[in-house]
Amino acid sequence: MSIAQAGVLAIAIVCGVTLLAGALGLKLSRTTSDFYVAGRSVSAGWNASAIGGEYLSAASFLGIAGLVYALGADMLWFPVGYTVGYVVLLVLVAAPLRRSGAYTLPDFAEARLESRHVRALASLLVIGIGWLYLLPQFQGAGIALSTVTGAPPALGSLIVAVVVLANVTAGGMRSITLVQAMQYWLKLTAISIPAFVLLALWWQSGAAGPNVTSTGGADWAQALSGFGGREHPVYATYSTILALCFGTMGLPHVLVRFYTNPDGRAARRTTLVVVALLGLFYLFTPVYGVLGRVYLPTLPDGARADSVTLLLPSVIAPGLLGTVLSAILAGGAFAAFLSTASGLTISVAGVIDQDFLARTIGRRAGGDVPRIRTFRLAAVVAVVVPYAASWLAVNTSLADTVGLAFAVAASTFCPLLVLGVWWRRLSVAGATAGLVTGGVLALTATTITVLGGPGSVGGGWLGALLAQPAAWTVPTAFLVAVLVSYATPGSVPVGTSRTMVRLHAPEDLRAADPPTRTD
């Protein structure tokens, strides 16, 4: 069996199992509430696995190894940031967000600030961040399929888009919870077993050191050396850490998972397990970058650094073993694209449905249109736009694009959530000003970087600031939100104290559960 055949088989199995698990879940999903958040009846262990499964995306599975391979030691901060982001989320907002009783970020914005305008703004941002994050998932699928089988990249993207759509429109999140939890363990197996085998082979063959020669005296293995032509590595490192640590809480698909915890306490405990699961996974990803430096001093023509994980097995272990390992990695990578893309699609589609489609279609049809039907339509919109965008030639690497999605989330939702949860003087005007400022600054920097590719504005400080915007956009957004709130004490929501009690008081003190939203 050739590598191509084995890879296709592994990818087909992953897609098939995903669809099957989705179909099984369909039997359980009955009401709209079930459809969105699994009826809040998911246990902590399942939930943590599901969060891990959903979170470990193309950027984690292929992107980190690619970055470490291409740019060296500083890229190790990416997986650290992805993990610490959950600790920051845990410490600042996990329990209060669960206690807010809302489904989505816009729900929280509306409940806390009692304003339809802030809600609409939050909805637009969820869609923007979701699409920005979906884009590299589709790209990654294209890279993976073409690396393993030589098929055109557009085909891999299409497969992921179709499987995700089928799964999301059929089963909603209940099925997805089951699928996601399974995906975490699948991905951990797929990344760890080949890593152990390849490391053993490397050790056996004499453990040659990684190839660290480079241009301009920069050392691949040395921290902050600016290897790979990155200017201002110190600034870039700090800014990346900030974006990833504070962006996690603002990702649309991350937050919706917290509503499947039974209460605030369970939300915290689930998050703790998530931190452990992510840390475990990220021990393995840099291994591929390092081994890439040992065995692949130069990439084959046309290959991107993101494909180094998939190229390695056949180089280190030609023959059957390499074929099997390649197939395992290709299957794991597809699991990563499918799970992250499913979670994002659910979230983005939920917002498109709730805030835009349901109302418009309801008005046109002059009556009630079943919510499930509008949700399915919204899911199509949520997938098609980033899929089409993935066709445009985009030069940034997978992990870089994902990093920009984090930067936008950190500049917009992080101030909204942190100030909303902890600061009673946050006013509607302040929150709006913060969202707009952070959103405009971060999205502008992102658009220039993604469309133009790195270095399009020339090197130097401007390029560094635009490529890693979080270090200046996040503080600016916080500052604007706080200053405007101080200037407009009149627009502090009337029910702020009541909301704060709901966010912070332990559930056992409550007379009864807060009324759950049914729409």
Add this chain to the structure above:
Amino acid sequence: MSTPHPTGPPPRRVRITSPRREARRPGERRPPAQELEEQTGLGEVYLSALLRAQLRLSLAILLGIAVVVLGLPTLFVLVPATRDIHVGPIPLPWLAVGVLIYPVVFLAARIYVYQAERIEREFSDLMRQR
């Protein structure tokens, strides 16, 4: 209700009571969260105390994480020699950032979860004792 029906069952007796019955009787409890939500002066004080305790804990944990996560690159910048220290064959930055940082971060998260639950337990006990 006012005209009793001759054949039906006798009308249920309605007890008319004074508004004083709304007042608390000894031993009768209102749900503690109600006091908080009604924004009585006392409820406000309790909520502020809870918020302050939780926020102080959160900031302390965040500070600890920042010392590790932002402190490492700062160390590498300020003391460039640390970039070249090797532990066995592995450079120190690779070992610290690639491996050791994860258990440290998990430990911080674990401490936070236990402390946050303790604060909430104490708060619940306090509210119930009243």
